[in-house]
Amino acid sequence: MSSKIVINQFWSVSETELIHSLDSSFHGLSTAEANMRISEYGRNEVKEEIRLSKGRILWNQLKSHLLWILIIAAVVSMISGEWVDSSIIMLILAGSVGIGYSREFSAQVAVRQLKDRLQTKARVLRDGVEISIDVRELVPGDVFVLSAGSLVPADARVLTAKDLFINEAVMTGESFPVEKEPAVLPPKVELSKRLNSVFMGTNVRAGIGTCVVVRTGPRSEYGGIAKRLSLRAPETEFERGIRKFGDFLTIAMLAMTLIVFIANLILERPMIESLLFSIALAVGLSPELLPAILNVNLATAANLMAKKGVIVRNLNAIENLGSMTVLCTDKTGTLTEGVVELSGAYDWHGVESTAVLSQAAINALLQTGLKNPLDEAIAARVGTVHLPVKFAEIPYDFIRKRMSVIIESGGRERVLITKGAFPTVMASCTMLGDGSVITEGHRDEITKNYEAWSSRGIRVLAVATKRLILGDNYTRDDEEEMSFLGFLTFLDRPKLGVADVIKSLEKLGVGIKIITGDSKSVAQNVARAVGLDAQKTLTGKDLDELHDEALWHSAIDTTVFAEVDPNQKERIILSLKKMGAVVGFLGDGVNDAPAMHAADTSLSVDSAVDVARDVADFVLLERDLDVIKQGIEQGRKTFANTLKYILITMSANLGNMISMAVASLFLPFLPLLAGQVLLNNFLSDIPAIGIAADSVDDELVAGPGRWDMSYIKRFMIEFGLVSSFFDFVIFGVLIVFYSAGAQEFRTTWFVESLLTELVVALVVRTRRPVYKSSPGRLLLKLTVAVGVVALAIPYLPFAGAMGFVPLSADLMAVVLLIVVGYVFTTELLKALVFRRETLAPVR
Numbered sequence: 001m002s003s004k005i006v007i008n009q010f011w012s013v014s015e016t017e018l019i020h021s022l023d024s025s026f027h028g029l030s031t032a033e034a035n036m037r038i039s040e041y042g043r044n045e046v047k048e049e050i051r052l053s054k055g056r057i058l059w060n061q062l063k064s065h066l067l068w069i070l071i072i073a074a075v076v077s078m079i080s081g082e083w084v085d086s087s088i089i090m091l092i093l094a095g096s097v098g099i100g101y102s103r104e105f106s107a108q109v110a111v112r113q114l115k116d117r118l119q120t121k122a123r124v125l126r127d128g129v130e131i132s133i134d135v136r137e138l139v140p141g142d143v144f145v146l147s148a149g150s151l152v153p154a155d156a157r158v159l160t161a162k163d164l165f166i167n168e169a170v171m172t173g174e175s176f177p178v179e180k181e182p183a184v185l186p187p188k189v190e191l192s193k194r195l196n197s198v199f200m201g202t203n204v205r206a207g208i209g210t211c212v213v214v215r216t217g218p219r220s221e222y223g224g225i226a227k228r229l230s231l232r233a234p235e236t237e238f239e240r241g242i243r244k245f246g247d248f249l250t251i252a253m254l255a256m257t258l259i260v261f262i263a264n265l266i267l268e269r270p271m272i273e274s275l276l277f278s279i280a281l282a283v284g285l286s287p288e289l290l291p292a293i294l295n296v297n298l299a300t301a302a303n304l305m306a307k308k309g310v311i312v313r314n315l316n317a318i319e320n321l322g323s324m325t326v327l328c329t330d331k332t333g334t335l336t337e338g339v340v341e342l343s344g345a346y347d348w349h350g351v352e353s354t355a356v357l358s359q360a361a362i363n364a365l366l367q368t369g370l371k372n373p374l375d376e377a378i379a380a381r382v383g384t385v386h387l388p389v390k391f392a393e394i395p396y397d398f399i400r401k402r403m404s405v406i407i408e409s410g411g412r413e414r415v416l417i418t419k420g421a422f423p424t425v426m427a428s429c430t431m432l433g434d435g436s437v438i439t440e441g442h443r444d445e446i447t448k449n450y451e452a453w454s455s456r457g458i459r460v461l462a463v464a465t466k467r468l469i470l471g472d473n474y475t476r477d478d479e480e481e482m483s484f485l486g487f488l489t490f491l492d493r494p495k496l497g498v499a500d501v502i503k504s505l506e507k508l509g510v511g512i513k514i515i516t517g518d519s520k521s522v523a524q525n526v527a528r529a530v531g532l533d534a535q536k537t538l539t540g541k542d543l544d545e546l547h548d549e550a551l552w553h554s555a556i557d558t559t560v561f562a563e564v565d566p567n568q569k570e571r572i573i574l575s576l577k578k579m580g581a582v583v584g585f586l587g588d589g590v591n592d593a594p595a596m597h598a599a600d601t602s603l604s605v606d607s608a609v610d611v612a613r614d615v616a617d618f619v620l621l622e623r624d625l626d627v628i629k630q631g632i633e634q635g636r637k638t639f640a641n642t643l644k645y646i647l648i649t650m651s652a653n654l655g656n657m658i659s660m661a662v663a664s665l666f667l668p669f670l671p672l673l674a675g676q677v678l679l680n681n682f683l684s685d686i687p688a689i690g691i692a693a694d695s696v697d698d699e700l701v702a703g704p705g706r707w708d709m710s711y712i713k714r715f716m717i718e719f720g721l722v723s724s725f726f727d728f729v730i731f732g733v734l735i736v737f738y739s740a741g742a743q744e745f746r747t748t749w750f751v752e753s754l755l756t757e758l759v760v761a762l763v764v765r766t767r768r769p770v771y772k773s774s775p776g777r778l779l780l781k782l783t784v785a786v787g788v789v790a791l792a793i794p795y796l797p798f799a800g801a802m803g804f805v806p807l808s809a810d811l812m813a814v815v816l817l818i819v820v821g822y823v824f825t826t827e828l829l830k831a832l833v834f835r836r837e838t839l840a841p842v843r
Contacts, residue, residue, distance in 0.1 A: 007021060007022070007140075007214055007215075009187045010157050010197070010214045011157065011184075011185045011189065011194045011196050011197045012184065012185055012186060012187040012189075013184065014184055015157065015159055015182060015212075018157055018212065018214070019212060022140055022141040022212065022214070023141060024141035024142075024143070024212060025143075026143065026159060027125055027128045027143065028124060028125030028126055028127075028128065028141075028142060028143035029125075029126060029139070029141050029142055029143075030126070030127050031126050031127055033141070034126060034137070034139055034141075034142065037139035037140065037141065038137065038139055040139075041139050041140060041216060041217075041219075042216075042217060043136040043137070043217065044135055044136050044137065044138040044139070044153065044154055044216035044217045045136045045217050046217060046218060046222065046223045068250070121133065121134065121135060122134075122135045122138055122144050122153040123144060123145040124138065124142050124143060124144045124145070125142075125143045125144070125145070125210075126142075130145060135153040135154075138153055138154050138213055138216055139213065139216060140213050140214060140215065140216060141212065141213060142154075142212070142213040143159065143210055143211070143212050143213075144156070144210070144211055144213065145208070145209075145210055146164065146198070146204050146208060146209045146210070146211065147204060147207075147208045148204055148205065148206050148207065148208075150203065150204045151201065151202070151203050151204075152166070152198045152199060152200055152201065152202045152203065152204070152211075153200060154200050154213045154214075154215065154216045154220060155197070155198070155199050155200055155213075155214055155215035155216075155219075155220040155221055155222075156197065156198050156211035156212055156213045156214055157196060157197055157211060157212050157214055158180045158181060158182050158183075158196050158197065158198060158209055158210075158211050159182060159209075159210045159211060159212055160182065160209055160210045161179075161180050161181050161182060161207065161208075161209035161210075162207055162208050162209065163179070163206055163207035163208075163369065163395055163396070164179065164180045164181070164204065164206070164207035164208060164209040165177040165178065165179050165180070165204070165205040165206045165207055166178050166179075166180055166198055166202050166203070166204055166205065167202060167203050167204075167205050168192070168199065168202045171191065171192075171199055171201065171202055171221065171222075171565075171566065172191060172192040172517035172565065177205040177206070177372065178192075178195065179195070179207075179396075180195055180196065180197075180198060180209060181195060181196065182196060183195060183196040184196070188541075188544065190540045190541065190563055190564075190565055191221065191565040191566075192517050192540075192563065192565060193563075198211055199220065199221050199222065200215075200216075200220040200221065200222035200223065201222040206369065221566070224567075240707065241707025241709075244707065244709050245646070245707075245709065245712070248709060248712075248713070256278070256281055256657065256661065257278045257281070258278075259661070260274075260277070260278040260281055260661050260664065261274055261275055261278035263664070263665055264277065264278065264664060267665070269670075277664065277670050277672075277673070277677075281657050281660055281661060281677065297638050297641055297642055297691070297692040298312075298315040298316070298318050298319075298638065299315070299692075300638075300692045300693060301318045301634050301635070301637070301638040302315060302318065304634055305318070305618075305630075305631055305634055308627060308630050308631070308634075309620060309621040309622050309624075309627050310618050310619075310620055310621070310627060310628075310630075310631045311606075311618065311619040311620075311621065312617070312618055313616060313617055313618065313619060314617040314618075317600075317601050317602075317617030317618065318634070318635050318638050319635055319638055319639040319642060319705070320582065320584075320600045320601040320617070320635070321584065321601045321617075321618065321631055321632055321634075321635035322632055322633075322634070322635025322636035322637070322638060322639045322704065322705055323582045323600070323635070323636075323639060323704050323705050323706055324510055324582050324583070324584040324600065324601055324632060324635075324704060325509060325510060325511065325581050325582045325583075325704050326510070326511050326512075326513060326576055326581045326582070326583050326584070327505065327510055327511070327512055327513070327583075327584045327585075327586065327628065328513045328514075328515050328572070328573065328576075328583060328584065328585045328586070328595070328599070329512065329513075329514065329515070329585070329586040329587075329625075330514070330515065330516050330586070330587065330588070330592070331492075331514050331516050331518070331523060331526045331527075332492060332516070332518075333588070333605075333623050334495075334586060334623055334624075334625060335494060335495065335498055335514070335526055335530050335625075336492040336493060336494050336495060336526060337492060337493050337494075337495055338492065338623070339377075339492065340373040340374060340376070340377045340459075340490050340491075340492055341377055341380075341381075341490065341491055341492070341493060342374075342377040342378050342380070342381040342488060342489070342490055343458070343489045343490060343491040343493075344487075344488075344489045345357035345360060345463075345486065345487070345488055345489075346449070346486050346487045346488075346489070347433065347485070347486040348432060348433070348442070348445070348446050348449075348484055348485075348486055348487075349445070349449075350449045350487070353485075353486050355433070355485065355486075356463050356485050356486035356487070356488070357378075357381070357382065357488075358382075358385075359417050359463055359465060359485055360378055360417075360419055360461075360463050360488050361378055361379070361381075361382040361385055362385075362387060362388065362405065362407065362417055363403070363404070363405050363417045363418070363419040363463070364378040364379055364419070365378075365379060365382075365385070365387055366387060366390045366393070366405045366407070367393060367403055367405055368393060369393070369395040369396055369403060374459075374461065374488075374490060377490060378488070388407040388408060388409070389407060389408040390405055390406070390407055390408075391406045391407060391408055391414055391474075392405070392406040392473075392474050393405050393406070394406075394474065394475065394476055394478070394479065396420070400420065400424055400476060400479070401420050401421035401423075401424045402418050402419060402420020402421060402424055402425055402479070403418070403419065403420060404416050404417060404418040404419075404478075404479055405417055406468065406474050409467075412469065412470050413467050413468065413469065413470070414467075414468045414469075414470060414471075415465060415466070415467055415468070416465060416466045416467075416468055416474070416478060416479070416482070417463070417464075417465050418463070418464045418465070418466075418479055418482060419461055419462070419463050419488070420461060420462065421461065421462070422450050422460050422461065422462040422487070425461075425462035425463075425464050425482075425484070426443075426446065426447070426450075426462055426484065428464070428479055428480050428481070428482050429464050429481075429482045429483065429484040430481045430482070431481070431482070431483040431484070432483060432484055433465070433483050433484065433485045433486070435483070438484065446484065449487065450462075450487065453487070453489055454521060455521060456521070456525050457519075457521045457522040457523070457524055457525020457526065458489050458490065458491060458525065459489070459490040459491075459522070460487055460488070460489055460490075461487070461488040461490070462484065462486075462487060462488075463485045463486055463487070463488060464482040464483060464484050464485055465482060465483050465485055466478070466479070466481065466482040466483060492526075494526065494529045494530050495624075495625075497626075498530050498625055499529075499530045499531040501625040501626045501629060502530055502531055502532065502625065503531065504629055505625065505628075505629055505632070507702075508629070508632060508633070508701075508702065508703070508704075509702075509703045509704050510632060510704070512532060512559075513558065513559055513560070513561065513576075514526065514527055514532070514559065514560045514561065514562075515561045515564060515569055515572060515585075515595070516560075516561070516562055516563075516564070517562075517563065517564060517565065518562060518563070519562060519563060520537060520539050520560075520562040520563060522562075523537070523560050523561075523562040524537055524560055524562070527559060527560050532559050532560070533559045534559065534560055536557060536558050536559040536560065537558065537559065537560040537561075537562060538554060538555075538558050538560070538561050538562075539561075539562050539563045539564070540561075540562070540563040540564040540565060540568050541563070543561075543564065543568050543571065543572070544568075548571075548575070551571065551572075551575045552575045552578045552579050553579070554575075555572055555575040555576050555579070556575075556576060556579045556581065566592070566593075566594050566595070567594070569585075569592065569594065569595035570594040570595045570597075570598050572595070573585060573595045573598045573599050574598055577598075577599075577600065582600045582601075582704060582706070583599045583600050583601070584599055584600065584601040584602070584603060584628075585598075585599035585601070585602050585603065586602075586603040586604070586620075586628070587602070587603075587604060587616075588604055588605050592604075593615050596615045596616060597615050601617055601618070602615055602616045602617050602618070603616055603617065603618045603619075603620060603628065604616035604618070604619050604620070605619065605620045605621075605622075605623045606619055606620070606621050618631065633701050636696075636700065636701045636704070636705055637696040637700075637701060639705035640696045640697075640700040640701070640705060641691045641692060641694050641696065642691075643705065644691055644694065644761075644764070644765045645688050645691050646712065647712065647715050647716075647719075647764055648688070648760060648761045648764050648765065649684075649685065649688065650712070650715075650716045650720075651715060651716050651718075651719035651720050651723065651760065651764065652684065652719075652720075652723055652756065652757040652760050652761075653681070653720075653757075654716050654717070654720035654723075655719070655720035655721065655722065655723025655724040655727065655756075656680070656723065656724075656727065656753045656757070658720060658721075658724045659671070659723070659724045659727035659728065659731070659753075660672055660677070662724075662728075663727075663731060667745075669742040669745075670742075671731075671745065671746065671749060672746050672749070672750060673746070673803055676746060676750055676802065676803060679802070680750055680753060680754055680757075683754055683786055683789065683790065684754055684757040684758065684786070686782055686785075686786050687758060687761060687779055687782035687783040687786055688761070689778070689782060690775075690776055690777075690778035690779030690780070690781070690782045690783075691765075691776075691779060693776045693777075693778050693779070694765060694775055694776035694778075694779050695773070695774060695775065695776050697766055697767060697768060697773055699767065700767070715833070718829060718833060719760070719764065719826065719829065722822070722825055722826055722829055723756060723760070723822070725825075726752075726756060726818055726821065726822045726825075727749070727752070727753065727756075729818055730748065730749055730752045730814075730815070730818055731749070733814055733818075734748055734749070738811065743803060743804070743805045744805055744807070746803060746804070747793075747794050747799075747803075747804040747805050747806075747807060748807060748811060748815060750793070750804065751790050751791065751793065751794065751807070751812075751815055752815045752818060752819065754786075754790040755787060755790055755791075755815070755816075755819045756819055756822050758783050758786055758787050758790070759783075759819060759822070759823050760822070760823075760826055761779070761783060762775055762779075762780075762783060763823060763826045763827055763830060764826070764830065765779075767830075767834045769827065769831075770823075770827060791812070794806045794807045
């Protein structure tokens with residue numbers, strides 16, 4: 001077997017073979033050899049894959065097509081002398097870039113936090129002598145020493161161990177410490193079951209041991225997580241929608257600019273005037289306040305969510321939260337209480353027994369070895385009790401999987417009380433608690449009880465006793481021919497009401513999937529308890545046997561993923577996204593960070609490890625699904641309001657721009673000057689600020705919002721053509737009945753187009769008839785205010801400077817009549833469009 005294969009599967013070869021492959025020894029490396037390896041392998045630290053400069057991060061923000069449209073709008077405004085418009089657009093640009101700039105740092109901050117978790121010193125054998133060195137100086141082949149309280153400084157193989165228990169929760173999600181021992185394991189074994197290996201970033205709960213370093217820095221499991229976090233997060237659903245929308249606008253803008261400019265040149269119009277008009281038309285098509293509307297929407301939503309116990313770290317993720325169709329979560333603390341509880345103490349018949357509880361309590365309270373959640377659960381159940389005098393203790397070990405205490409009982413006897421894993425305790429028992437000999441019938445009944453509990457995911461321990469003669473020393477050999485007393489059962493109970501919340505989430509179109517490092521039976525039991533389909537389960541071993549394409553189809557139909565490692569969690573998330581799901585992931589450990597980074601929306605809790613909080617888009621002050629449900633509803637309202645702005649603005653803008661482009665080909669003058677186009681666009685966008693606080697119809701919250709560019713395009717064209725139709729009506733009236741000159745034509749159409757843009761917002765903002773859905777107060781007030789301004793503009797003292805002239809009363813009446821007809825027609829079209837759509841718009 002090659003050295004490379006040995007090191008890649010270092011848990012599956014003997015210690016001697018591994019040491020040989022590493023060119024090391026059981027006494028470690030020499031100082032000279034270690035120094036040489038530093039130059040070969042690099043320092044044992046988690047390095048960022050890419051450390052972007054501030055300038056490069058700024059450039060990443062400016063690559064957005066929408067931002068370049070804004071830049072063009074600002075330039076055109078300056079050329080046209082519209083300094084107010086230009087200043088506003090530049091402020092919008094600066095705010096958008098600032099938010100994106102800060103978000104870009106989140107992944108790199110997570111990497112640095114991950115690095116900071118590492119200890120600074122390690123005890124190693126160098127030149128055969130134990131010394132303390134900086135962990136960054138560790139190299140493959142080094143032999144280091146672990147003891148209680150140590151952080152594991154590298155991925156390594158255990159050489160010696162005595163009661164060595166490692167807390168691997170940050171890597172595997174398993175809350176119980178795992179005992180490590182020298183052993184040879186199969187090549188294909190999950191990370192959580194590599195009992196002969198230790199991993200960087202985990203910590204020692206009890207015992208001592210020596211280990212040989214195999215992987216350091218970025219090559220470690222921990223480092224692999226950091227490497228993925230240092231890369232930019234995958235594009236989210238919302239970001240993808242905005243990008244596609246920007247692409248579409250860019251193409252439309254360039255096409256309109258080119259066509260109108262060439263057409264006006266053919267008509268022998270002045271070049272500069274034609275160019276400014278063409279660019280103004282293209283910019284007029286763009287929703288230049290979109291970034292501002294997004295920021296206001298998101299900031300408003302963030303404040304509301306903070307009041308409900310959800311801290312928003314990434315504003316852009318709010319709309320992804322609303323779009324979520326699948327929520328992946330661990331079970332502990334989210335679906336369950338997160339506290340191990342002693343659910344019962346039973347005799348061998350399976351009948352509740354205070355005697356069994358009493359003996360278990362003595363064992364748990366007197367033992368001085370590794371304290372674990374099971375002992376704490378027993379102590380919590382019994383409270384304060386009178387304890388006998390302890391004479392001795394036989395500590396827990398991996399082979400026996402049990403621990404014993406020996407207590408004084410008076411006279412010439414002592415009593416041994418054992419508590420541990422059922423199979424090993426039962427194998428050492430020959431009697432029952434009443435003194436009768438265990439028969440095959442007894443053994444079958446006892447085993448049947450144990451299997452019944454275990455099949456339901458309940459953790460089971462056995463309790464046994466034995467009377468001992470007085471002596472000075474007791475060993476493991478005394479744990480034979482014991483009397484079987486009964487069982488202890490432990491549960492992490494489902495949270496009260498969590499099943500109802502899951503049903504509510506399902507009604508909102510959000511499916512729940514459990515992803516855990518815990519055992520299959522425990523995970524399935526929790527799933528059943530909260531109303532999920534526990535039969536649809538895949539284990540980490542199952543995942544290893546599935547190719548990516550097979551996993552894509554299996555993941556979407558699976559409810560429970562059990563016994564999975566960090567890499568598999570990430571693979572599950574990516575598979576779900578591949579099948580079109582918008583995925584949220586709730587995690588709190590280092591082992592969750594890759595999956596959180598890959599998800600569309602990542603959530604954590606304030607008690608999570610630093611790196612999980614820093615990767616998260618949202619941090620929950622309370623680990624509760626109901627809080628997430630409220631966040632989803634708020635996200636959907638935010639998405640709905642953002643989409644309102646796009647549909648309203650784009651349909652109105654497209655209609656007006658088409659009208660102007662066509663009119664410019666047949667009129668002896670431009671229908672609007674470039675400055676008038678920008679002013680029209682600016683005024684019509686002012687009410688849109690109120691969209692952030694607009695009310696949202698219940699049906700838009702009932703399902704996840706999704707980007708659908710084909711729907712947006714259809715909506716724009718259909719409603720835009722209706723807008724253009726009424727523009728052509730006013731054109732005809734002005735030319736045929738009024739023989740309007742350039743200034744009267746521009747003034748009349750400016751007022752008409754601005755009014756139609758304002759009223760269409762009130763119509764299109766809801767799927768219901770306009771009179772059955774009340775707009776938000778701010779939206780209504782701003783719409784009325786700008787409407788008054790639109791009617792007043794022709795009569796203002798400075799109107800002439802803007803190229804406007806006063807309009808006659810009858811012409812203004814015609815404008816208002818056309819606006820009313822436009823409202824009725826748009827309302828009819830809206831009813832037809834939404835009846836045609838079988839799903840909510842852009843879902």
